[in-house]
Amino acid sequence: MTSDATITCDVLIIGSGAAGLSLALQLAESYQVIVLSKGPLAEGSTYYAQGGIAAVFDENDSIESHVSDTLVAGAGLCDPAVVRYTAERAKDSLQWLIDLGVAFDQESDEAGNTRFHLTREGGHSHRRILHAADATGRAVQSTLTSRTLSHPNIRVLEQANAVDLISEQNVDGERRCIGAYVWSRSHGQVLSIAAKFTALCTGGASKVYQYTSNPDVASGDGIAMAWRAGCRVANMEFNQFHPTCLYHPKAHNFLLTEALRGEGAHLKRPDGSRFMPDFHELAELAPRDVVARAIDFEMKRLGADCMYLDISHQPAEFIRQHFPTIHEKCLSLGIDITKEPMPVVPAAHYTCGGVMTDLHARTDLPGLYAIGEVAYTGLHGANRMASNSLLECVVFARAAASDIAELMSKTPPPGPIRPWDESKVSNSDEEVIIQHNWHELRLFMWDYVGIVRTEKRLERALRRVELLQQEIHEYYAHFRVTNNLLELRNLAQVARLIIESAMQRKESRGLHYTLDYPDPAEQTQPTILEPALFRHDKA
Incomplete structure (x- = not known):
């Protein structure tokens, strides 16, 4: 059967954490927004973030110090311009959250004046972490969720997995993202969602490892979809x-x-x-x-x-x-x-690499943005400094919202979308294959591509992921999509990107440590991978 269910909106946001909901709320006053949430709206890495958000609020602190600390933690691979851009906009971004109602902890000074309680975390030279006890992410997510659900211009689709991005070519031959195919578990079918602009706010890929602090939804979906759509990725070897x-x-x-x-x-x-x-x-x-x-x-x-x-x-x-x-x-x-x-x-x-973006959060594919952990902005370099992650989500959500608002009137509506075709697939009768491949993938990534690596371990991991991808591709071609199949397909793709990136880095730096090259190289640069589709478009 084919699905002719097509939904239209101005902006499609894939992901419902701090990045996705911040973007939605910035845009919803003027535009129709759809937010996809793979699970319940509150489920995601933002909700479980405990520590806080970094910004200069103390008069004894400075933006220069925040920039310097971030550059040191990034071990020579941060983009200084991006670090400064983020640090300079940190206080305003947090003030936006405060104005929305996020209740960061406060204290009284000796004169009885109320001020924010600032804590200090690893890599920071000053106390500059605003927090809500030890559940900052929950406070941020709860506030954003409440505002999102009450907004008339935001439609939330829960239990919805994006399958792949959709693009079209204009008369000049330029491809543009015009939405996504979405597996709606509540509808029991794949929907086509058309949008002038699409934003990936899907978080990271730590579920690729056997042991992770992340919730189950962190399966690298946005990175894998962007790669298949022709976007470059960078620094995927740096897994915190x-x-x-x-x-x-x-x-x-x-x-x-x-x-x-x-x-x-x-x-x-x-x-x-x-x-x-x-x-x-x-x-x-x-x-x-x-x-x-x-x-x-x-x-x-x-x-x-x-x-x-x-x-x-x-x-x-x-x-x-x-x-x-x-x-x-x-x-x-x-x-x-x-x-x-x-x-x-x-x-x-935490995944420090991701889909390459600019200061507007634009990817290589026009019409497609990436914000938060899914993106490589250049902020984190070879190691993310504590409490810069939620900050990045809000700063770049605001940057993307401004860019989208400027381009909206200049952007024509997307053309018709070809319906999703399920006429040649059937329901799987061997779901156990997915579970076996799932466990194998996460185990060899932990053993061979974990905290300490070697060339031999990476070669073993590459051979295994190549075989897994062949099996998964065959399975995907013959059976209807499921949540587990989509996540496994994306995790295997992201695992391969991590392995190939790690094999290219012949040094130890930041989060990438290899026994074969234990010292940092004198000169270094980001590891950039280009998909075949990107190379074809630029030819």
């Missing part, structure tokens, strides 16, 4: 592993915010001794890649299942006040963090 995820069988992806270390928590071996002073002069406040490798090294050296994070030397009331979510979660698992340390392991946390 958060040093401290709770190690517990009933909480496999519960993240323990970096703010714990910002407020004095120590990392310890099983015998209670500290080890971070042996690895870096900043000890527990060293950049995340250093801390993650140190934990990984100590675990392997000692044959230990985990290390420990201990903040119990701080007053109990201080801990309960600043980290209520973590305190409550750990207590439910039998761990009282006011009295004992928390068992921790590193886990895949």
Whole structure:
């Protein structure tokens, strides 16, 4: 059968986290917007972000310092112009969130004046992190969600997976994105959505690894779709592993915010001794890649299942006040963090590379934007500094909204979209194949393309992902789409991009560490991959 269900709008936003909803709210006063959410609207990496958002609010801090700290953390691969652009717009972007109703924590100074409580995280030289206790992402997501659901010009489609982007050629032969095919689980069919502008706000790809702090929806969908549509990607080898995820069988992806270390928590071996002073002069406040490798090294050296994070030397009331979510979660698992340390392991946390964009969030494909973790802006370089991620979402959502508003009247409506054709496929009778391939992919990525890499491990991973992609392509061609099939197809594509990018980088830098090239090269540049479609378009 074919589906002739076509929906039209001005702007199609794929993804419903901080990037997607910020963009929607910026545009909805003037335009008709559709937001796709793969799960419930509140589900996504934004909701689970604990730490906060970086911006210069302290009179003793400066934009120059924020820029400098970000460049240092990025290990020589940040784009300085993008870093400055972001830092200069940070305060206004946070003020926009505050005006919407996000309640960041406040405190009173000695004179009784109220001000924002600022915390400090790894890589930052000043306290510049605005936060809502230890559940900042939840506060941001809840506020954005409430505003989105009450807006008459925003239509939200939940339980909806984008399958692929749709493009058309104009009379000059230029391709342009005009929407997407969308698998609606609630409708039970693939819909065609036509839009003047489309934005990828799909988050990262940490689900490609066996252990991750991310929710299940972080399957690299936007990166894979953009690649298939002919967009370049960059720096896919730089996958940030958060040093401290709770190690517990009933909480496999519960993240323990970096703010714990910002407020004095120590990392310890099983015998209670500290080890971070042996690895870096900043000890527990060293950049995340250093801390993650140190934990990984100590675990392997000692044959230990985990290390420990201990903040119990701080007053109990201080801990309960600043980290209520973590305190409550750990207590439910039998761990009282006011009295004992928390068992921790590193886990895949943030994708620093992604779809290449400019300062307007434009991709290589006209009409298509990418915002947030899905995008490579040049902000993060070889390592993302703590609390710059939600900031990037809001700054570039505002930039994209301004650009789209300027171009809207100059952009003709998209032409007719060819209906999705299911006439030659059937329902799968072997769903187990997807599950087996899923587990195999995530396991070999963890073993061969994880915190520490080698050329031999990467070669093994490449051979395996090539075989998996062949199997997945055959399966995709014969059976109707499902949520698991779409995610597996995208994860396999992103895994290959990560592996190929890692094989091109013959040095260790930031989050990419290889035993075959343990030192940084004297000169370095971003790793850029070009799909065949991009090369054809530019020929």
